[in-house]
Amino acid sequence: MADVIDHPSRTAATDARTTSGYNFAYLDEQTKRMIRRAILKGVAVPGYQVPFGSREMPLPYGWGTGGIQVTAAVIGPDDTLKVIDQGADDTTNAVNIRSFFAKTAGVATTDRTVEATVIQTRHRIPETPLSENQILVYQVPIPEPLRWLEPRETETRKMHALEEYGAMHVSLYEDIAKYGRITKSYNYPVRVNGRYVMSPSPIPKFDNPKMDRMAALQLFGAGREKRIYAVPPYTKVKSLDFEDHPFTIESWEQSCSLCGAGDSYLDEVVTDDKGGKMYVCSDSDFCEQRRAAGHVGDGGDSAYATRDKIPSGDEQ
Amino acid sequence: MAVMTDIKPGFRDPVLDSQAVFRAVLDAMARPGKLHSLSVLDDVPAPLDAATAAVCLTLVDQDTPLWIGADLRSQGAEAFLKFHCGCPIVDDPAKAAFALTSAAKLPGLDGFAIGDDSYPETSTTVIVQTGGLAEGGEGLTLRGPGIADTHRLAVSGLRTGVWREWTENGVLFPCGIDLILVHGATLAALPRTTTVTEQEG
Numbered sequence: 001m002a003d004v005i006d007h008p009s010r011t012a013a014t015d016a017r018t019t020s021g022y023n024f025a026y027l028d029e030q031t032k033r034m035i036r037r038a039i040l041k042g043v044a045v046p047g048y049q050v051p052f053g054s055r056e057m058p059l060p061y062g063w064g065t066g067g068i069q070v071t072a073a074v075i076g077p078d079d080t081l082k083v084i085d086q087g088a089d090d091t092t093n094a095v096n097i098r099s100f101f102a103k104t105a106g107v108a109t110t111d112r113t114v115e116a117t118v119i120q121t122r123h124r125i126p127e128t129p130l131s132e133n134q135i136l137v138y139q140v141p142i143p144e145p146l147r148w149l150e151p152r153e154t155e156t157r158k159m160h161a162l163e164e165y166g167a168m169h170v171s172l173y174e175d176i177a178k179y180g181r182i183t184k185s186y187n188y189p190v191r192v193n194g195r196y197v198m199s200p201s202p203i204p205k206f207d208n209p210k211m212d213r214m215a216a217l218q219l220f221g222a223g224r225e226k227r228i229y230a231v232p233p234y235t236k237v238k239s240l241d242f243e244d245h246p247f248t249i250e251s252w253e254q255s256c257s258l259c260g261a262g263d264s265y266l267d268e269v270v271t272d273d274k275g276g277k278m279y280v281c282s283d284s285d286f287c288e289q290r291r292a293a294g295h296v297g298d299g300g301d302s303a304y305a306t307r308d309k310i311p312s313g314d315e316q
Numbered sequence: 317m318a319v320m321t322d323i324k325p326g327f328r329d330p331v332l333d334s335q336a337v338f339r340a341v342l343d344a345m346a347r348p349g350k351l352h353s354l355s356v357l358d359d360v361p362a363p364l365d366a367a368t369a370a371v372c373l374t375l376v377d378q379d380t381p382l383w384i385g386a387d388l389r390s391q392g393a394e395a396f397l398k399f400h401c402g403c404p405i406v407d408d409p410a411k412a413a414f415a416l417t418s419a420a421k422l423p424g425l426d427g428f429a430i431g432d433d434s435y436p437e438t439s440t441t442v443i444v445q446t447g448g449l450a451e452g453g454e455g456l457t458l459r460g461p462g463i464a465d466t467h468r469l470a471v472s473g474l475r476t477g478v479w480r481e482w483t484e485n486g487v488l489f490p491c492g493i494d495l496i497l498v499h500g501a502t503l504a505a506l507p508r509t510t511t512v513t514e515q516e517g
Contacts, residue, residue, distance in 0.1 A: 046461050
């Protein structure tokens with residue numbers, strides 16, 4: 001698991017500035033002002049994509065440059081930052097972004113969802129419900145939900161302006177006509193506050209219901225596409241569907257092999273080259289907290305199941 | 317023309333102070349009607365309130381034309397804003413990204429830029445210096461995104477007719493102006509999505 005740095009004072013922030021040679025949180029102040037103005041207008045017009053002057057960041061597009069710029073504009077010395085990639089705190093992208101802000105802003109970092117004040121995420125929403133004191137920052141690759149239906153920006157902008165979303169419903173209907181159900185399993189389009197159709201970023205549709213009336217503020221940053229958008233707290237977020245084909249989320253027959261959770265989003269992990277596999281929570285902090293509280297899975301990994309000699313389900 | 321020594325100082329720490337003020341404004345905009353107290357500027361040029369000056373130092377720069385209502389114009393205030401923000405000051409509120417006004421002399425809300433349906437973010441953010449702000453209890457009932465159910469906010473010193481115009485502003489969605497209400501070092505915000513009901517009776 002990643003290192004956890006003690007909560008800093010203002011001095012730590014100042015130290016980070018003088019030792020790293022960069023401004024606090026990397027970006028220059030004029031860039032931050034520009035991003036901050038875009039964020040505020042995004043909050044005022046929920047679900048609308050505000051264009052902004054995305055900057056070159058010290059990592060390539062596709063690695064979360066939009067999310068990083070939003071986080072850099074928002075974060076302060078008293079914040080505690082958590083970064084997840086596909087739910088996990090210990091993947092390359094998450095570790096790097098966390099250490100980037102530990103270095104350039106001197107902020108405290110954590111793996112614990114409940115301890116974080118700012119959570120930057122790639123492709124998941126934590127299982128633990130977020131609170132009013134938290135901000136969730138999404139990394140977004142393609143912010144335009146209509147892009148696969150209409151490649152021209154001039155046209156998609158007009159479609160949003162005129163609230164013309166028929167094409168999106170037709171594409172979902174075509175899925176039903178062909179396959180009997182809507183096959184989109186991630187990046188499932190939502191309607192925000194009854195107006196804008198919005199891309200929730202490539203989160204699994206399992207996470208879509210968590211966006212609805214979430215207590216935390218949700219901010220979205222797309223670096224390459226140069227767009228910022230937002231969903232204020234307690235705002236209605238509805239996944240698009242039809243009366244006779246209501247929106248549903250994924251479910252599993254299995255539960256987590258490590259913590260036994262039956263209600264979390266599961267990753268399938270291949271364990272050997274003989275077809276062995278196990279299902280584990282995608283949210284690593286959620287899984288860890290459950291295990292710390294004594295929950296045990298059926299032990300897809302027998303070494304784990306016998307680790308502390310707790311009877312571990314039907315396979316023993 | 318004010319001499320340099322007459323210009324009041326800006327933030328002690330421009331980086332961290334503007335971050336703190338932005339977070340207050342962000343939370344205010346995300347949770348309409350919630351009050352925030354700033355503690356970053358204590359010596360601001362009259363007739364600006366501390367929160368007005370702080371919000372300007374945080375968000376206004378050479379890219380954002382600023383309109384200032386006649387009763388908030390003073391040599392000290394203009395010199396302060398020009399020096400610290402470097403913003404162009406415009407005479408037409410419809411050309412301003414930010415506007416400063418007192419609650420009593422608030423111009424008609426339809427005089428500001430409302431953006432257009434394709435680019436609704438190009439509307440004016442109006443900073444209004446009020447005679448007082450109070451949460452809960454008496455006053456207006458707020459509803460909309462950012463508010464779990466309803467929120468109560470009392471605003472003093474406003475000219476009459478503002479909330480009727482605000483309702484018309486809301487109908488323009490996604491276009492429309494956003495308000496930052498200020499009193500001393502306290503601020504609250506009303507984005508265009510917030511519906512305001514004046515207390516019955």
